[in-house]
Amino acid sequence: MGIQYKITIVGAGYVGVSLAVLLSQKHEVVILDIDEERINKINKKQTTIRDDVIEKYLKEKSLSLSATLDKHKALTDADFIIVATPTNFNNESSSLDTSLVDSIVKDAMAINKDGLVVIRSTIPIGHTRMLRKKYSTDRIVFSPEFLREGKALVDNLYPSRIIVGGYCEKSESFLNLLRDCSENDSVKTLLMSSSEAEATKLFSNTYLAMRVAFFNELDTFAIANDLDVNIIINSVALDPRIGEGYNNPSFGYGGYCLTKDTKQLLANYKEIPQNIIQATISSNKAR
Numbered sequence: 001m002g003i004q005y006k007i008t009i010v011g012a013g014y015v016g017v018s019l020a021v022l023l024s025q026k027h028e029v030v031i032l033d034i035d036e037e038r039i040n041k042i043n044k045k046q047t048t049i050r051d052d053v054i055e056k057y058l059k060e061k062s063l064s065l066s067a068t069l070d071k072h073k074a075l076t077d078a079d080f081i082i083v084a085t086p087t088n089f090n091n092e093s094s095s096l097d098t099s100l101v102d103s104i105v106k107d108a109m110a111i112n113k114d115g116l117v118v119i120r121s122t123i124p125i126g127h128t129r130m131l132r133k134k135y136s137t138d139r140i141v142f143s144p145e146f147l148r149e150g151k152a153l154v155d156n157l158y159p160s161r162i163i164v165g166g167y168c169e170k171s172e173s174f175l176n177l178l179r180d181c182s183e184n185d186s187v188k189t190l191l192m193s194s195s196e197a198e199a200t201k202l203f204s205n206t207y208l209a210m211r212v213a214f215f216n217e218l219d220t221f222a223i224a225n226d227l228d229v230n231i232i233i234n235s236v237a238l239d240p241r242i243g244e245g246y247n248n249p250s251f252g253y254g255g256y257c258l259t260k261d262t263k264q265l266l267a268n269y270k271e272i273p274q275n276i277i278q279a280t281i282s283s284n285k286a287r
Helices: 012-022 036-043 052-060 071-075 099-111 127-136 153-157 171-181 193-226 231-236 257-269 275-287
Strands: 006-010 029-034 065-068 080-083 116-119 140-142 161-165 190-191
Touching: 006 012, 006 071, 012 029, 012 052, 012 153, 012 190, 029 071, 029 231, 036 065, 052 153, 071 193, 080 099, 099 116, 099 127, 099 193, 116 161, 127 140, 140 161, 140 193, 161 171, 161 193, 171 190, 190 193, 193 231, 193 257, 257 275
Parallel strands: 006 029, 006 080, 029 065, 080 116, 116 140, 161 190
Antiparallel strands: none
16 A cells, blocks of 8 residues: 545535545545535434445445544645535636635635645636635645435545646645546546646536537427437437547436536637537526
């Protein structure tokens, strides 16, 4: 076994708990949250989210995992501080609300003098760069997560790719940390700027939203013209360039991520010409 790190994960939700279970197999992990009920659940080896694999790991695996309400206890000696708090979209400001993320980064900078702060929350493009400039430091990076609902731990164990955005001494160490804890030996790892990593997250989810909207409009056309939508979709999907993912007609995409991420990407365009992103949002609203 290699180096054992002390890792603090802020946020006992979907992203935080799945990552905590993954990393605590090999490292000492503390979850910091403001919800006492969640803290108690984790300390009793109970999951705070719906995920069968997480529940199984908490019961059966030997994990170095605990939780606390005490931010000084959690942040002081951590090698890595991972921010995994929600960022809801604020329609008035046309931007994701980063206030929780910003507050945690502020505490981390004040309490911990050496640890790498890793933002896993979805944030606007350029936000990490702004924080690095604000605190005159290079030890704030962004590392996007690509998790499916109900499959969070599986997607951490078998990631499609591992990305760290931000160049500093510990960036590669965090990249290797995620790779070493995964079960995917051939996973691609990418080190890039924080803004490129933030863009990767938003463009990935917006592409998935666009596919949902496309097949929903195909479905609308088939219904209006008395055609068998399944025959058309199956025929279209046989083209390997198109494939079978995200092609199941529905009421439209909803949930937590696609809705806010498409809106944030649209907001990031500002004066840059675009058509597809706005069309994807409008198509989903119409559906």
